[in-house]
Every structure is written in C-alpha cells, then in structure tokens.
Amino acid sequence: MIALENVTKTYGQHIALKDVSLRVERGQIAGLLGRNGAGKTTALNLLTGYFPPDAGKVTVDGMDMLEKPRECKRRIGYLPERPPLYDEMTVRDYLGFVSDLREVAPGDRKRHVGEILEVCDLGETADRIIGNLSKGTRQRVGIAQALCGSPEVLILDEPTVGLDPKQVVEIRSLIRRLGEGRTILFSSHIISEVQQLCTHALILHEGRLIRAFDLREGPMGENGTLRLRLSVRGKESELLPAIRSIPCVRQAERLERTDPDTAEIRIVGARQDDRGLLTDQLFRLLAALDAPIRRLQPERDDLESVFLEATSGT
Numbered sequence: 001m002i003a004l005e006n007v008t009k010t011y012g013q014h015i016a017l018k019d020v021s022l023r024v025e026r027g028q029i030a031g032l033l034g035r036n037g038a039g040k041t042t043a044l045n046l047l048t049g050y051f052p053p054d055a056g057k058v059t060v061d062g063m064d065m066l067e068k069p070r071e072c073k074r075r076i077g078y079l080p081e082r083p084p085l086y087d088e089m090t091v092r093d094y095l096g097f098v099s100d101l102r103e104v105a106p107g108d109r110k111r112h113v114g115e116i117l118e119v120c121d122l123g124e125t126a127d128r129i130i131g132n133l134s135k136g137t138r139q140r141v142g143i144a145q146a147l148c149g150s151p152e153v154l155i156l157d158e159p160t161v162g163l164d165p166k167q168v169v170e171i172r173s174l175i176r177r178l179g180e181g182r183t184i185l186f187s188s189h190i191i192s193e194v195q196q197l198c199t200h201a202l203i204l205h206e207g208r209l210i211r212a213f214d215l216r217e218g219p220m221g222e223n224g225t226l227r228l229r230l231s232v233r234g235k236e237s238e239l240l241p242a243i244r245s246i247p248c249v250r251q252a253e254r255l256e257r258t259d260p261d262t263a264e265i266r267i268v269g270a271r272q273d274d275r276g277l278l279t280d281q282l283f284r285l286l287a288a289l290d291a292p293i294r295r296l297q298p299e300r301d302d303l304e305s306v307f308l309e310a311t312s313g314t
Helices: 040-047 069-074 091-101 106-119 135-147 165-178 191-197 236-244 272-288 303-310
Strands: 002-011 014-024 029-033 055-060 076-079 153-157 183-188 200-205 208-214 226-233 249-254 262-269 293-298
Touching (some): 002 040, 014 200, 014 208, 029 191, 040 055, 040 153, 069 076, 091 106, 091 135, 106 135, 135 153, 135 165, 165 183, 165 191, 183 191, 191 303, 200 303, 236 249, 236 262, 262 272, 272 293
Parallel strands (some): 029 200, 076 153, 153 183
Antiparallel strands (some): 002 055, 200 208, 226 293, 249 262
C-alpha cells in the first residue's frame, strides 16, 4: 500500500536515510522504531510527500508520489508530531475547514465531520475553542483532521508523546479502532506501545532499515535463531554435554531451577528450520538417558531485547 524503494535523503552533509526500502501493506498496523535521529520523521515526511527523496522513490497504492502527487496524497491522512491546529477555531469548524481542503463535497461535509467527531469521541467538545482544550483532546483533534477525506492510510508521528497515562490509553484505543479497515504507520520510541498496537514492526538505525518483522509471529532473534526451553529430570552435569553434542545445537546453557529435581536448560539451535530435526534428536537422546521431559517450549525474544540487540554498538 505504501512503500519506500531504495530511498536516500540527505540534509547537507548529513545522511538522514540511506538506501531504505520498506513496505506497509493494506490492513497492517506498523510501528516504526528507532533512537532519536534514526530517521523516523524523515521517513514519514517522505511517505506523505512533504519533500522528495534524493534517490529512490515513494509509492502509494502502486503510484509514484512524484508522478501522481495529488492521487497519492488523497489516500493519506497525516498527524505530524506537532498537530497542525488553529487554536482560535472550534473543533467542528476546524474539521470542516480541513474537509474543504481535502475536497470533501460541500453537501457531504456536515455528515462527514459528524462521523469523525463520533469516531474520535469529540462530540462534547465539538463547539469548544481548540486553544482551550487539554493536550490529550488536542491530540485527538489532530488525529481527527487526519481522517478528513476518508484516507485509506494513516501516518502518525509520535501520537502519544507528552500525554499523561490516561490520555495515552485513550489515544492507543483510538488507534486500535482506526486500524480496522485502514493501513496505519506510526513512529514511536515506546517499544511496549508498538508491541501492543502493531501487527508489524520496523527498526531504523542510523538512517538504515535494519529489521522488519511480523509481530503476530513474534520478534525472532537474528536470522531466525531457534530457542527452546527444556525442563527435564536429570543431572545437569550429564545432560548439558549430551545436549551440546547434538549437531544442530549451537548452545545449551543452564537456567535457574524452579524444582530441585528438574534441570532448566535453554537450547539455542542454528536456524528455525532445524526445529523438527533438533526435537527429534533431543527426544531420542533424553529417552536413552532415561531423562523424562517435563516441558519443552519455544522461546521468542521480546521486542525490547530485539531492538536493543539490533541497535547496540553505537
């Protein structure tokens, strides 16, 4: 639905993005993670057509942003980090104004604004002056303006930054509802937020896309590393060397015991594709050692550990 294809963007001597390719398909909610200065806002500005890339191209629904900017931008609703609000207007008048800019037909404008007010839970504040609203409500107005014109794609830059905990919960709930039937890409530095809301995660680091994965499958270690946690009756001193002798086992380490009669061991395999082979060999080995298995389950890295590992070293 939206994509960067081999995109590079520089500001003077500073390279903000270097040969970045990413895609967010229709119906996905994708979180863009990265440290400060990683290039997140630059990527969003390119995707919304705010400025052009130095190299590569931006596409929306298969159309090149430079060749068909009007058609592309019709499909996108954008919330920048600082919502573009007019403090002297009422919420209703402001949304009507934005709907006019987004070329909503005059006869449909009142109904359209009413629907957005309802979706964003702004009915009670519709006729209040924007400048008098709380930060959380102003943020909902910012999201509401992104919905004007019924775009298929929403791009949100740090939508919960600076909000109190209650407001954060409200905005996350709204984003979750908006994701039903839309494509959403939002940047965040809050890893738990991406894990809660998103179907996909993208990690930018120093202007490069270094990881992209489907969160519904769980963030995996580098190159799809297989990790298993084994609880088994037996002596660690005998079990560990035997398990390490299995050809597709890269590492076997002792974990803290929860039961004095049970050894807790983490097994790291070379690849996810080796899971069937590894478990078959493991079962045969433990049966030969008369070591009953209490539990064997896959372990997946959480998103925080994946992010820290991917962006370490600088």
